[in-house]
Amino acid sequence: MKTETSAVDINRSIGDFAYPEVHVRDAGAGLSEKTIHYISDVKEDPDWVREFRLRGLKTFLEKPLPTHWASKDLEAIDFDKIRYYLSPGTEAKRTWEEVPEDIKRTFERLGIPEQERKFLAGVEAQFDSEAVYSNIKKAVGEQGVIFVGSTEGLKKYPEIFRKWFGKVIPIADNKFSALNSAVFSGGSFIYVPPGVKVKHPLQAYFRINAENFGQFERTLIIADEGSEVTYMEGCTAPKFNTTTLHSAVVELVALKGAKIQYITVQNWSANVFNLVTKRGLAQENAEVKWIDCNIGSRLTMKYPSVIMKGRKSRGEVLSIALANDGQHQDTGAKMIHAADETTSNIISKSISIGKGRATYRGLVHVPKHLKNCKNNTECDALLINATSRTDTYPAITVRGTGNAVQHEASVSQVSAEQIFYMQQRGLTEAQAMSLSVNGFVNDLVRQFPMEYSVELKRLIELEMEGSVG
């Protein structure tokens, strides 16, 4: 494309609204041991959780920002101005009727039709830090599936929860996982019993709705032997004047022969720092698959990982990132092969629009004495405007013989011929561009569940508005 046009500010009005805040419990701004005790008191944490939080705080304060490799933009986060905990003070709701009216309005603005929700096996919608609505279809409950908030999970099912909590992602994994460990609230706890295959995806929506309020949800999903589960999370956040921080930790445990698929569509508003640690552990013959789609936020740093610990386990990351003006999508994947015959696949597609920057950062590790491990990595980047930027920073370590690892990346732009062809068929340049971009991600989007791929296409069209012409 030769036309060099500056990207026009896109219409974000869809997520741009806020309702009056009613927070019964508010820890105030800033982070200290006092904040931790406050959160633990309010949440009536068991002692081990309180200790876990304090260890998290200590590690968080000790660790420097990772700016020696990551974006200097991280320095813009003022940790003293962030409110680390608040809760609407309402108990988790069981039925739709009990959900507060303004939250229902929020869902409406997000464009999730009520009928569509009926298809969902369970809805866990998080409004600020506490789950306000949670409903698992009777059938799922009867199968013995546990699907509750993380706070409820650690209190009600400590024997399962404690065994895996913080084991896949230790407190000191990185500065932001430590922060999450200190102040986490909300998020889901899911346990799928052996052999149970959850037919419908379990779904949760996360939103940020209090200015300067960081959301630190913590999700733990355990799929017992031979079980299967799909979890979907989608988020949009209302726009605020000052920056917001979202720093989640998601741990997945796929026991022998289990399959977990975790789908994210992230559309935070363009002032949110989205710094998320996601990692899955796959035992023998198990499979962990991350489908990760990043459209919003100011800076996203997220590298879903899979540790393939058992023989013949599989890991997969499918990632779509879209970076518009003022956005930096720093996403990627980590594949740690720790057993023979493990296979991993990474497919990443990014689109940079206007002054947007998309970065792929990857790590593939095959230690020695492993046999028949395979990794395939493909990164494709599409640049829309002359000012757009894309980076690729993979790191691949392979030891020994008997393994095959390949990485490939390409950077291109929308072909002028394609656009010309569509224009002479009567499409406007913008329509042609949008169609072309959707085509670029189509083979990935097709792998998404239907309702998500529709939403995704809508989001991409929205982002493409005004980028050409």
Place this chain on the structure above:
Amino acid sequence: MRHNSTVLDEVSETGSILSGPVESRDFPEWFREQQRDGWEQFASLPSPKRKDQLWRFSNVDLLNLTPFKFGGALPNKERNAILEQSRGLDKVAARLIFAGDQLIERDVLSDQLKKRGVIFQPLERAMAEHADLFRKHFMSQPAILGSAKFAALHQALVSSGTFLYVPRGVEVELPIEIFHWLHGENASAFPHLLLVTDELAKVTVIESFCSLDKEAAGFACGVNDLIAGPGAKVTYVCMQNWGSEVVALQMNSTIVDHDASAMSLNLHLGGKYSRFESLSRLIGEGGRSDLLAISVANGTQEFDARTLQDHISPHTASDLLYKNALGDRARTTFGGLIRVEPHAHFTDAYQKVRNLLLSDDSEANSMPGLEILADNVRCTHGATSGQIDADELFYLRTRGIPVPIAQRLIVSGFLNEVIQRLDQEAIADHLRRLIEDKFANG
């Protein structure tokens, strides 16, 4: 820097390199000034750490410079041995041989080339006789790939090297050959090459780095700057064959002006730890840079390559192909980046690294990177790591070829793709011979 005369005595030719520049040498004042600056920078810059992104995967513990000394006197016997072993190409346009940074032999250029203005001189003469040209280009490229500290050390301690200037329109048909030798225990060398080509000039340089005593510890810290003027064609071939206990750092920068083309091939065979930084800057439209490298690593050898293909001007092309064959407990690291600066549209850049792992304890690290700040570009990179194909091996065995020989054939074939890209038969044969020698002698 030593000002005290009593200390000066200690800093004799066999003093520690960590005592700083040798004052007694007969250099122009501006050069001494640069040496002092370099030394101050070296002292003030921090040592690389494993956590530094540009040293990721590198074994920085091997960079202890304490034992290393300046080159000592060269006895006749060793001198003859070096001359005897400086076997390169049969036909060359000119030749320089350095031992411990001292020029021990030179085969001069033909009168014809001299008459046409080609300059091929040791550094210390060039800085006096062609001061303006030399100063304009000497150490003019910043070391941005991690070794700024060692580039400063080089600037402080460089005492000889090669200056080659090819004027406008002159084509030097035969290659120009340079040898650098290390001799003695804990010896050091600071090899330098400054190659400047004017418009439409053409030249090929091949540089060899060897140790007289294959087991002696040593340290080499070299810089080579290649400047390809408009429309010029520069080929540079480096054969690194240091002894097995040598720690070596080499910082290369190549500037490619409009319509010029530069091709470099680096063959890495020797050393305990060998790091090679290669910066290729494409500053004019129509410029092209080819970066080729081969590493044959065995024992506990570690090869560490860092590259940057920096596309500054629109309509430029670069193509990188690095191949590593690793045996025993060897390690290789490749950290490469294609950077397309804003407005450098119509860039065509390619980067490929392939690792062939031949043993269970070898380790290959690849970090092929892209930073693209312009949209009308075509950039691709790939990295693969694998082992010898079982079918290929089986095929050769059915033809009666024993496994070790079959393996060697397959590895040679794997590496040959890089050598063929040179398109210069005499040099290609020489490179193949060196690789075969390494296979044969371990």
